[in-house]
Amino acid sequence: MLTNVLRVFLFLASVFISIWILRKIRKAKAKVEDSLFWILFSFMLIVLSLFPQIAYWLSGLLGVQSPVNFVFLAVLFAMILKIFRLSIRVSQMESKQQELAQRYAIDRLSESEALRKQSKGENKQESHEF
Amino acid sequence: MRLLVLIPAYNEAQSICRTVEGLLPYLRRDWDYIVVNDGSRDDTAKLCREQGYRLLDLPVNLGLSGAFLAGMKYALEEGYDCVVQFDGDGQHRPEYLGEMLDKLEREKLDIVIGSRFVSEAKPRKLRMLGSDMIALAIRVTSGRWLTDPTSGMRMFDRNMIEKFCRNLNYGPEPDTVAYLMRCGARVGECQVHMDERTAGVSYLNLSRSIYYMLNMMISILLVQFVRSTH
Numbered sequence: 001m002l003t004n005v006l007r008v009f010l011f012l013a014s015v016f017i018s019i020w021i022l023r024k025i026r027k028a029k030a031k032v033e034d035s036l037f038w039i040l041f042s043f044m045l046i047v048l049s050l051f052p053q054i055a056y057w058l059s060g061l062l063g064v065q066s067p068v069n070f071v072f073l074a075v076l077f078a079m080i081l082k083i084f085r086l087s088i089r090v091s092q093m094e095s096k097q098q099e100l101a102q103r104y105a106i107d108r109l110s111e112s113e114a115l116r117k118q119s120k121g122e123n124k125q126e127s128h129e130f
Numbered sequence: 131m132r133l134l135v136l137i138p139a140y141n142e143a144q145s146i147c148r149t150v151e152g153l154l155p156y157l158r159r160d161w162d163y164i165v166v167n168d169g170s171r172d173d174t175a176k177l178c179r180e181q182g183y184r185l186l187d188l189p190v191n192l193g194l195s196g197a198f199l200a201g202m203k204y205a206l207e208e209g210y211d212c213v214v215q216f217d218g219d220g221q222h223r224p225e226y227l228g229e230m231l232d233k234l235e236r237e238k239l240d241i242v243i244g245s246r247f248v249s250e251a252k253p254r255k256l257r258m259l260g261s262d263m264i265a266l267a268i269r270v271t272s273g274r275w276l277t278d279p280t281s282g283m284r285m286f287d288r289n290m291i292e293k294f295c296r297n298l299n300y301g302p303e304p305d306t307v308a309y310l311m312r313c314g315a316r317v318g319e320c321q322v323h324m325d326e327r328t329a330g331v332s333y334l335n336l337s338r339s340i341y342y343m344l345n346m347m348i349s350i351l352l353v354q355f356v357r358s359t360h
Contacts, residue, residue: 022356028298032305032349039348096190103189 002052002067010071014045041078048074133231133285134210135163136201138194139218143172149220150183156224164204165218168197195301202286202294214285215302222283226322230285233320240290240315241307243276244283244322252277260343264304267350272311277319279304290315299357305349313359 021038024030048055048071059070135153139146146165153163164184167175169191178185186200198215205213212231216222226244234242252258264279284302286294290310294300311317 022353025299025353026356026358030298032299032353033345035353036345036348039352099190 002055002071006068006071007049007052010045010049014042014049017042017045037082044074044078131160131211131231131235132209133158133161133212133214133227134201134205134208135161135216135224135227136198136205136213137163137165137216137218138168138197138201139165139170139174140168140191140194140197141170141172141174142218143170143174143177145220146174146183146218147177147181149216149218150178150181152220153216153224156227158228162210163216164201166197166201168192168194195303198302199294199300202291206291206295210291211288212285213291215282217282221324221326223323223325226283226320227285230283230320230322233318234285234287237318238316239318240287241310241317242285243278243281243307243317243319244285244324245276245278245281245319246322246324247277248319248321250321257339260339263343264346264350267347268304268308268311271350271354272308274311274317276304276307276317279307281322281324283322283324303346305346305354308350309354309357312354 017038021030021035021042025032025035052067055067055070059065059067062070064070064073135157137146137149137153142149150163150165157163162184164186165174165178166186167178167188169188175185175187178187186204188197188200192200202213212234214227214230216224216227222244230242230244233239246252252261261278261280265276268279269275282302284307293310300306307317
């Protein structure tokens with residue numbers, strides 16, 4: 001059973017999530033692409049709370065005993081997907097950050113070596129002149 | 131007007147030389163170009179260095195938006211008046227750049243879009259459906275029809291360059307144009323022709339296209355409304 005209290009709670013929670021993420025975008029704190037997931041997620045929760053028949057139908061289809069369990073399962077599944085994608089992004093960011101730091105260090109070394117060679121060359125020329 | 135032709139290039143080794151060589155004869159006296167290599171895994175950067183092209187070489191892949199913004203930052207620091215986004219794969223034709231810049235100056239516009247369908251009919255193809263949907267979304271939010279909102283050939287003036295560099299969520303995509311129009315940017319369209327891409331593969335396959343459309347529709351229809359317009 002999806003009780004009315006739970007439906008109201010789901011509805012309010014998803015409205016709250018939407019407002020929160022949209023405010024973050026308004027203040028230019030979040031990227032639009034990243035908000036896509038949360039907007040779709042809260043949209044899904046709103047639909048489920050307004051039309052619980054969907055949860056009944058899907059739980060029957062998937063053999064879940066209680067529709068409320070289906071709602072929890074769906075939310076859990078969405079969270080696992082999101083965490084998985086976030087963890088991939090963190091790995092990519094770490095490797096990029098590593099590459100950047102290494103490139104920066106190598107570039108600085110070759111820059112300073114080039115400078116040293118240049119100044120040595122000038123010294124030699126001077127000693128020839130004198 | 132000092133114009134910078136900004137060429138983002140990701141794995142464009144097969145076409146970057148032809149693109150730059152094709153562009154050079156059309157550059158006016160105070161125009162420049164810059165290739166932004168977006169951490170390509172092929173020889174794009176090496177080729178550009180061999181040929182002596184002006185190159186901004188990103189050590190990691192940032193995506194089109196990141197590469198584009200790198201060029202914008204360069205333009206801001208070097209004091210260019212205008213930047214035009216120009217494809218590295220040979221789709222955009224340089225002979226229209228002059229016309230676009232003249233239009234921008236003459237009509238005092240902030241953005242000029244090189245559009246394929248100002249005076250020519252849009253072909254009724256599946257991929258034009260996406261373009262139509264985005265155009266409709268922009269019409270709803272900003273009150274204006276753009277004939278070719280997904281065209282990647284866009285020219286921006288100095289004000290726009292500053293906006294792109296100083297804020298989050300400004301990418302070289304139609305939703306940014308829609309948002310800028312809502313903020314009062316003057317946008318014009320200039321009829322151009324484009325070639326089919328000559329080498330490499332398009333970034334957009336079916337699943338990416340669907341994701342792109344979803345992203346654009348939500349961004350234009352929903353998110354843009356809550357973004358403050360000043």
